[in-house]
Amino acid sequence: MTWSERGYQLPRRHHQDATYSRKVFIGGLPPDFDSAKLVQSFQGCGSVRAIKKPGKGHAYIILESNDHVKSLLSRCQRSVSGDFYFSIVGRATQVIPWAEQDSEWGTEFTSPRTNTIFVGALHGQTTAEHVKIIMEDRFGQVRFVKIDTDSYNYPNGSARVQFVFHESYCAAINVNILRVVTKDYERNIQLEPFFEKNIPCSRRCGSMSSVICRHYLCLQYFCRACHRIHQNQQSENRDLHKPIGLL
Ligand SMILES: [Zn+2]
Ligand SMILES: [Zn+2]
Numbered sequence: 001m002t003w004s005e006r007g008y009q010l011p012r013r014h015h016q017d018a019t020y021s022r023k024v025f026i027g028g029l030p031p032d033f034d035s036a037k038l039v040q041s042f043q044g045c046g047s048v049r050a051i052k053k054p055g056k057g058h059a060y061i062i063l064e065s066n067d068h069v070k071s072l073l074s075r076c077q078r079s080v081s082g083d084f085y086f087s088i089v090g091r092a093t094q095v096i097p098w099a100e101q102d103s104e105w106g107t108e109f110t111s112p113r114t115n116t117i118f119v120g121a122l123h124g125q126t127t128a129e130h131v132k133i134i135m136e137d138r139f140g141q142v143r144f145v146k147i148d149t150d151s152y153n154y155p156n157g158s159a160r161v162q163f164v165f166h167e168s169y170c171a172a173i174n175v176n177i178l179r180v181v182t183k184d185y186e187r188n189i190q191l192e193p194f195f196e197k198n199i200p201c202s203r204r205c206g207s208m209s210s211v212i213c214r215h216y217l218c219l220q221y222f223c224r225a226c227h228r229i230h231q232n233q234q235s236e237n238r239d240l241h242k243p244i245g246l247l
Pocket of ligand 1: 207223
């Protein structure tokens, strides 16, 4: 299944009062540009650490604080669409900050946390609102989205999405791989059941669950032993009843 931006643009959020992650994406670098040169280029922005893999045209820089990110952005040129550009060796490199406000959308229902999927292989600039728009368009009403982040509160490529209806949750898991085509990128994102801890095994065996059966008509919580029995009871499509969770 594919979701495409089809002519309209996913909203770009320019928060009036954003709190930015200290980690900032820098794109459009010469591939031979190394970390030392990067640090030098941003030396007017306080203490800077650079993370760059050799041969890549992009990098991350770690600044001291949200205020340092704002100060960097104030030195950038803005394009008509609001993108930030910083001149490095006469080249306009793109500076993409992450506003922490973009990590979450909506209000999660947690008692219990139902109808929730895990989304993997997300593109780094996908905001929670983007995920909400994409999921809602394909599967139905969304209640909550949380983009998972690292110790810098910067996206790490996964999220969880809570749907309002069980049907949406099942449909998303049945699809499993959703191709997302936007103006800026194409990605196959992965949709799996979100494994919630501390749920008793659905066979009432007394154990806590360690897996969830991935078949979109099951999606039940099991301990390892009961899942094995459950899987053995399937006469066909046993592979579709694979366990997801604490393996
Ligand atoms: Zn059990
Ligand atoms: Zn099953």
